[in-house]
Amino acid sequence: MLLKITHETELSYNEPIVESVMELRMFPRQENHQHRLSFELKLSPYSAVNSYFDWLGNTVHTFTVNQLHQSIRIRTTSVVETERMMLVPEALPDTWPMQENKLDYRLWDFLQFGGPVVASDALADLSRALAPRNGIRIGELGQRMIRLINMRFEYEKGVTTSASPVTEILEHRKGVCQDFTHLFIALARYLKIPARYVSGLLHPDDTDRERFRGYTQTHAWAELYFPSTGWIGFDPTNSCIAGENFVKVAVGRDYRDVPPNKGLYRGNAKETIQASVHSEVLQTIPSDLFPEKIAPLSTSASQKPRFFLRTVNSHNQDHVQQQQQEKSPLVQQQQQQQQYRFDL
Amino acid sequence: MFEQYHVGNVFDEMFIEPGKPRRHYAPIVQRLSDMDIDAFERRRRMADVLFRNQGITFTVYSDKRGVEKIFPFDLVPRIIPADEWELLERGLTQRITALNLFCQDIYHEQRILREKIIDPYLIYAAKSFRREMIGVHVPKNVYIHICGTDLVRGIDGKYYVLEDNGRTPSGVSYVLENRAVMKRVFPAVFNQYRVRAIEDYPYNLLHTMRYVAPVHAIDPTCVILTPGIYNSAYFEHTFLARQMGVDLVEGQDLVVENGFVYMRTTAGLRRVDVIYRRLDDDFLDPLCFREDSVLGVAGLMNAYRVGNVALVNAVGTGVADDKAIYPFVPDMIRFYLSQEPILENVPTYICAREEDRKYVLENLDKLVVKSTNESGGYGMLMGHQATESQREEFREKILKEPRDFIAQPVVELSQHPSFCDGTNVISGDGSRCFEGRRVDLRPYILYGEKVIVMPGGLTRVALRRGSLVVNSSQGGGSKDTWVLEDEEQS
Structure with a gap:
């Protein structure tokens, strides 16, 4: 599937701010079943952009805007070709329980609870419902996990926040794709199967609009590690294996490793985030492809976002002086996090 | 001044046996013995004033009074002969x-x-x-x-490495200031030696x-x-x-x-x-x-x-x-x-290993347990001095997070004569005298175009009698450390 994806983000502030430092994880990954043909990053106000590979192999673009500004707009346009995964996870020979001592030691990170993926007694109940027996195939177990999560948990916005740990979805039995994914990861790690978080984009399947909730989204799903094959994506929100309409952007231990944008600024202003994603299927490979192009975003050419995924008002945080005594006065500086959450 | 000095059964830096100083300490023992205790006390006060005037202080976080303290300074220098230093230098490099x-x-x-x-x-x-x-x-x-x-x-x-500080080691300013003060307070003694x-x-x-x-x-x-x-x-x-x-x-x-x-x-x-x-x-x-x-x-x-x-x-x-x-x-x-280590480690039990952990839990009263995430003498259990409840507390902590703890046998640190002002001394008459206090040594190593080991370093003293903890945050003091040029000239 040849996809063109446009991702727009606008951060606006109610007062001018200075010294924004931003990190973007918006560069689609180059993978076995996914080829990135073109990537264009446009910025306003324009600033020099550097990029690096993080330790998980994600490409991160960074920039700073030091002069006074009241908004930052980011538009990325990617052309990605994805292939249908021809293998069937249930047919792979890998069985449960996994022999931990035979796994690459670097998978240790993907077996640990941490951050939002917290260990909880409720996981034991859930895993009993899976009825894993020795020798069951990992693929089959993964399918049971997504079915179970889909059966017991409901998709509902507004119940959880981007910082919600797994315990919240376990309690309310409601959440969005991020919570479903964290829960899936927690369950896999409880069963000692390496699992990681994937942030990406989901193109609605034309034949099945109902199922994928109609429009293009930033999305999150999980991957399980199969010693015979590698990582295979499972989408607990849509109850399916990640297929050719899934575009992988970043992977990590959990959400904290992969936010599409993350930043800090100086000032007391309140931040509002608007983001939108649009994708279309191309019939032919376009002639204007850029391996990696960075350019200023001209104000006139910008179009209004087609729809808003979500608006988040971040709150002022009180900072505690670290490494210093409690008596010390607070430095007059506000640093706030810029982030939005996955919506599906 | 050293007539009543008690050598005890640990390694003493200055004396081989009572009244018989090691060769490189002989001139300073001679000099101090010629001096009366009031003269020494006067110089000590002079050193204190010098430190305070320069604002050479540190803060103890856990101390609620939040005061800046001067780092207690012990006037008797520690002297390291050239051949010993040569070994240390190679080992540290x-x-x-x-x-x-x-x-x-x-x-x-x-x-x-x-x-x-x-x-x-x-x-x-x-x-x-x-x-x-x-x-x-x-x-x-x-x-x-x-x-x-x-x-x-x-x-x-024998010298053992107790730990490496590769993050942001502090204390080097005290080394330099101690030396500056020492030169002013004891110029004659300093000139008797060829100190690097x-x-x-x-x-x-x-x-x-x-x-x-x-x-x-x-x-x-x-x-x-x-x-x-x-x-x-x-x-x-x-x-x-x-x-x-x-x-x-x-x-x-x-x-x-x-x-x-x-x-x-x-x-x-x-x-x-x-x-x-x-x-x-x-x-x-x-x-x-x-x-x-x-x-x-x-x-x-x-x-x-x-x-x-x-x-x-x-x-x-x-x-x-x-x-x-x-x-x-x-x-x-x-x-x-592909070399054999020149400096040895203190034997260490890693609580994350099952057999080590078993040994540690059985021998908590003989070991020093240290938290792997703390420094400065915090989060430590001195097994032989601790109470039963403290040991029990550590036993639980170790079982809960084994990765966070290691244990070592108690190292009987070497002692060095320190001037004590009459409180907290063995000889009961309450007079000022010299007594052995445990010391360690922190040399500073620079790794740039070549490796440079600073000749000397911070000798920290556990000023409380019998204490083995030398950290400044735990009531330690310091000494000037003299590394000698070479054997003949000392």
Whole structure:
């Protein structure tokens, strides 16, 4: 599937701010079943952009805007070709329980609870419902996990926040794709199967609009590690294996490793985030492809976002002086996090 | 003055037996014996005044009064003969070389893990292992530019390495100030010896910093990044900045633009090439590490990654001085250098290992248990001095988080005569006299174009009688340390 994806983000502030430092994880990954043909990053106000590979192999673009500004707009346009995964996870020979001592030691990170993926007694109940027996195939177990999560948990916005740990979805039995994914990861790690978080984009399947909730989204799903094959994506929100309409952007231990944008600024202003994603299927490979192009975003050419995924008002945080005594006065500086959450 | 001196059954630095000093101590014993106790006391007070006037202080965080204390100074110098020092110098050079190769390996190929010399779990579970540094090239492949290695002497008089401080070792300013005061208080004694100079340390440090500057910096701008005036070592930060003639900056004085770090000056922004940061990794960059840090510089790691600024020490060196990794340093030396370690470690039990843990739990009353995440003498259990309930508390902690603890047999540190003002002494008449107090030694090693071991270092004294804890935060003091030029001239 040849996809063109446009991702727009606008951060606006109610007062001018200075010294924004931003990190973007918006560069689609180059993978076995996914080829990135073109990537264009446009910025306003324009600033020099550097990029690096993080330790998980994600490409991160960074920039700073030091002069006074009241908004930052980011538009990325990617052309990605994805292939249908021809293998069937249930047919792979890998069985449960996994022999931990035979796994690459670097998978240790993907077996640990941490951050939002917290260990909880409720996981034991859930895993009993899976009825894993020795020798069951990992693929089959993964399918049971997504079915179970889909059966017991409901998709509902507004119940959880981007910082919600797994315990919240376990309690309310409601959440969005991020919570479903964290829960899936927690369950896999409880069963000692390496699992990681994937942030990406989901193109609605034309034949099945109902199922994928109609429009293009930033999305999150999980991957399980199969010693015979590698990582295979499972989408607990849509109850399916990640297929050719899934575009992988970043992977990590959990959400904290992969936010599409993350930043800090100086000032007391309140931040509002608007983001939108649009994708279309191309019939032919376009002639204007850029391996990696960075350019200023001209104000006139910008179009209004087609729809808003979500608006988040971040709150002022009180900072505690670290490494210093409690008596010390607070430095007059506000640093706030810029982030939005996955919506599906 | 030393008539009543009690040598005891530990290694004494000064005396072989009562009344018989070691050869290199003979002149000073002679000199002190000629002096009456009031004259000595006068000089001691003079030294105190000198320290206080210079503002050479430190802060104890746990002390609720929040006072700045002067670091208690003990006038009798510790003297190390040339041949002993030669051994230490070789051993420390070998050690810092291996530790640097280890850091380079851990953040790149991880050969030492693949070849199963170290259990990967110990590294991956270490809080000090910075995944953000994986694959990051650091200038000249130097991670630990400045290392403060703690050495102790056992009953046999042999030197052992107690721990390496490869993050931001402090205390070097006290070494330099102690020497300056010593020269003023005891000029005659000092001149009787040929003591190796340590005053070139700031010069060497600056040279080490300039060595790792990015290639594009013809005349690199170096700065010291301090957490601020409330930090316990703030005096040292100002001292080193003044000695080296570089700027002392706080996080808010720096700004990142287009992958470079700039300092705000009265003449506008000025590019910074090398930062000697006296700030823990956690607080360095709120974007990369702790979001709530207001001490650091947002985006600093991005400039560091692309090589536009050098950090001294590098980020992530904590993995090399982690107490659970420490037992493997001799293995590192064999693995990376194909040499036998010159300096030995203190035997260490790793609670994360099952058989070790079993032994530790059975012998809690004989061991010293240390938390791998704490320093400065906090989070420690001295098994033989602890109460049953304290031991029980540690037993639970170890069972809960075995990775966080190691245990070592009690090292009977060597003792050195210290002047005691009459309280807390063995001879019951309450008079001022000299008594043996336990000491350790922290030499400072610089790793730049070449390895430079500062001849001397910080000798810390446990001023409480019988105490084995020398940390300044736990009531320790310090001494001047004299390394002699060579045997004949001493």
